[in-house]
Amino acid sequence: MQYKFTAADMDGTLLNDANEITKHTVENIRLAVSQGLIFSICTGRPIQGVERYLRQLGIQGPVITYNGAMILDSATGRILYRQELDRKDGRRILEIGLNYNTTMCIWSDNKLYGNQLNERIYKYSQAANVTPILMPSIDKLLSQGITKILWYDDTSKIQQIEKELLETAPFQSVTFCTSKPFYLEFFSSKVSKAAAIDRIGELYGFTQAETIAIGDGFNDLSMIRHAALGVAMTNAPEGVKECADYITTRTNNEDGVAEVLEKFVL
Template identity: 45%
Template structure:
């Protein structure tokens, strides 16, 4: 099988435990693209949060952002697909978050809004180099739909919220943790798998010709959708069980290993 598209998560997958992209992985990506591979980074982050990677890789790649709510070209910023939460659903998530007294992050048109300026919202904003805007008129902010809502809290609190919120929210809302401190909400028609489907339609590539690589629960949809689902050695056990292949860890250039094995036809390192 010749694989034509590869979607790769960032944290715990593409970058190491220090958040760095290794030269070996960068070289493997370049070699794959030179061979005709469509390499896409698939993340919960907005496009601003992956711009350092765009600069490092130096290629105009498609990016699956907001856990699939937006597919956008990295350099040109051309949007290939977008699926927003409705104003009604976004507001219900925000109001529920207020009741839980959690830090709420809202993304609209790549602009970051927060319910309060605290250590968590500052840390989140600094990590993606975006200035947060304090939410004042929620109805005005959400009126045309919302890309993503995120709750930021302690891991045990987020775990409790994840187990409880389903009883209060519409079935039209997808939610999952992306990191232990993040609970993310998107439209039911926004997922990494759906984003891969849209990219497949754009590039005329079938699911059987796709590889997906990840480590977390928010990666499961794309690992199950792709012809080849690859879990990192450091992935959660539930993710490993769903994968077709387990590569090396993110600190051992697991993505580069997968590219060499399944795209370049060699397990040797570049």
């Protein structure tokens, strides 16, 4: 087998618009794994937002969560790697978010905190399968460690905020990008989906030349560019497609991930 490892993003990639993995895609993943492929879900979500899909797939192995800030072993739940935000950066993100009066979804100690318990954070929490908690003091959150912060707002406001942050560069070691047009995510610059793939390779014994990465969002760009075969979904924005080695002919609603496995693995 030329490729030993495949990482697939969830939303807009592995999942259809009904937030499900289709039966055909499940069958193809199981078949590829039975033939020796290591298949890893690679997502910005926490592990709570992945667990039901792992049960559906019925496979074991590494899971990349929080855009690479945490890697877990799905069989045991053991944390294989974690990287939290620098305390100064975490404080700055929270303070700026409060000034913008945007909805902040804050992941700390695998719990979801919000500066506002409003319709947006409850909608976001449904996909993560957790109950949001009103944030305590900033100092309390920082003492626990912050894995990821996500701002959730109108698309036009997120675009404007991202533009302003790129111009002012207020952080020292933070990567921020949109995963959906209305989500702006912040995590340590030491973190990326590409770096997570390399760490798994060290643990599981495969090289970059043996990897496939499949995604549809700008937060997938690092792994799409890094993998030996970087795949963009046909439903991805043009800016993501431009960086891919292969673009699927099928969307996330038409088993695009299964298409990749059929063409390059099975």
